[in-house]
Amino acid sequence: MATIKEIAERAKVSRTTVSRVINNSGYVSEEAKKRVLQVIEETGYIPSENAKSLRTKKTKVIGVILPKISTETSSRLVKGLDHVLAKEGYQILLTNTNLETEKEIEYLRLLKSRHVDGIILSATIINQPLIDEINQLNIPFVTVGQYISGLANVLFDDYQASKDMVNYIVNKGYKQIAFIGVDEKDRSVGYLRKAGYLDAMKENHLLVEDSWVQKGIFDVESGYHCMKQMMDFSKQKPSAVLAVTDRLAIGAMQYIKEAGLSIPADIAVAGMGASELSKFISPALTTLDFSMEEVGREAAGLLLEQINGEIYHEKIKMVKYRLIERSSI
Amino acid sequence: MATIKEIAERAKVSRTTVSRVINNSGYVSEEAKKRVLQVIEETGYIPSENAKSLRTKKTKVIGVILPKISTETSSRLVKGLDHVLAKEGYQILLTNTNLETEKEIEYLRLLKSRHVDGIILSATIINQPLIDEINQLNIPFVTVGQYISGLANVLFDDYQASKDMVNYIVNKGYKQIAFIGVDEKDRSVGYLRKAGYLDAMKENHLLVEDSWVQKGIFDVESGYHCMKQMMDFSKQKPSAVLAVTDRLAIGAMQYIKEAGLSIPADIAVAGMGASELSKFISPALTTLDFSMEEVGREAAGLLLEQINGEIYHEKIKMVKYRLIERSSI
DNA sequence: TATTTTTATGGAATCGATTCCATAAAGAAG
């Protein structure tokens, strides 16, 4: 692998001049420029970004921390990020915590050690050590999906989204509305969506039976299981069920179908997230489209603003969601 | 941001000694070690990977080139890669060509300039310039999904897979079997799967009407459109159709359903790829599971072998596929 | 013609680590 030194020697100029040619800066005679470009062409020389960034303190790399790498949410987010960042010449360094919270801190440090120009964090559970670590990081930073005070955030209004969906279900004439959520440690998906559901029910003067509120994890089987629990243990059977993710909703649908009931005639189902599945499952699932790709684009935009010198202070960008009416309600 | 020099000064030792402590190498007295660790703790010092790799020529970063970032195939591949690489302390630098072939070469150079320790390429269309570029790269390299001679490859037997599926359909009693493929420039998915289909039909002494062989692109709408073309223009209607991806198959199913026909009674459908959708669509789609995650794991393994000094020569790892029988046939 | 400005170029320091080599004290072996 050729270095700038070799190029300089072969073109009979100094390294300084080669650097000027590469970066199109300073004064270089046409003469010298031609010779240098010639030698670069011949040798297939590619400058070391590594050496460059050691000097310039810029890497053109953005670190992305994901809770799970192989989900629709993550891949849409990354797509949106890449859409904006690639145009500006930034690369994405991916890290995957696999939902292990300690790894978030580990990766934060690792990304710092690699001198990334910025970090995007998609966390699930926010705790104090994590916040402390972020605060002493001093690198352009954007968090998505979960609110962290003092930072740039790209969020959904999970509480209102949940309320909107309940109101929609109510308007469709359902009164016994059940809920499948997740652990409330996940503030956005667990806590806020549940709070939205409960408050909306209260505002509509609808009663909620204990067994109507189930807690699952992020997969189809869990949705199935929650629905079964609900049907097995509830005194009055629900006439509709809202799940905080499409996968949970689809699991619930599976149970309902297996139980010989029809959707939405016997039990209506709503999901959240607008997964691909939701469109093709039968009946097609009514759900909320959160547009993760837009979140990615927005987050990338906020990050670039910080990188380009914007002052570093709390900033919240709310991304709109959209209710997709289909035939499960 | 503290540097090794500051740590050295504060701990009253040389940079050499600090380096020894960090890397646990050479001789360091307990005395000095304690002081250094103390200072590191106090200052929150994180060594610069950048400076380190400039000297050591290792970055612990693997470049991954994907044709599309937000697909099930890609995200499963990355999951498999990450599963193996993260354990060994490697990070993934993602690049996305968005199916623009020229970008493959661009990103190859970019990854080289960043001194990645290895590259994984998931290409769709292989052309000579690309092969030339790869050959002069001289970096540990693995290609997945498409065969490139002389390199480490992780592949499926696309030809045989296609044949197997046709034979399965034939054994189920169908004779008029149609095909929805993609551009043959994509050698694996386009050319080989089509060849497998045609050869299997011939071997079973089955005729193929021209209009039964359609060419689409990689999405649901295209599958719908191909199926419509087929139904509109074929003299004899097919009794079964094999699509080279699940999405195409699902598009075909949509058209069939809309046309008031039933699956599989009127027309049976088979896909390839075992997407999540295939499991939940109705009727559940018979398909081939190619296990992209395993491809990722295998590819990472081959790459690590090369990085750890294995000789660099052609090596082909075939990953098994599995026919998933469901109710669309 | 004298002076300033523009153009062109290279030497050397720098970024933040690793690592070779020299040096010296302490401990073991003869």
Next chain:
DNA sequence: CTTCTTTATGGAATCGATTCCATAAAAATA
């Protein structure tokens, strides 16, 4: 009591770029 290892430490070169500064020729201006 020497001599040879082992242990401990730091100076200085190195990796491959960028960039500040000095220098000088050429061009523009006075």
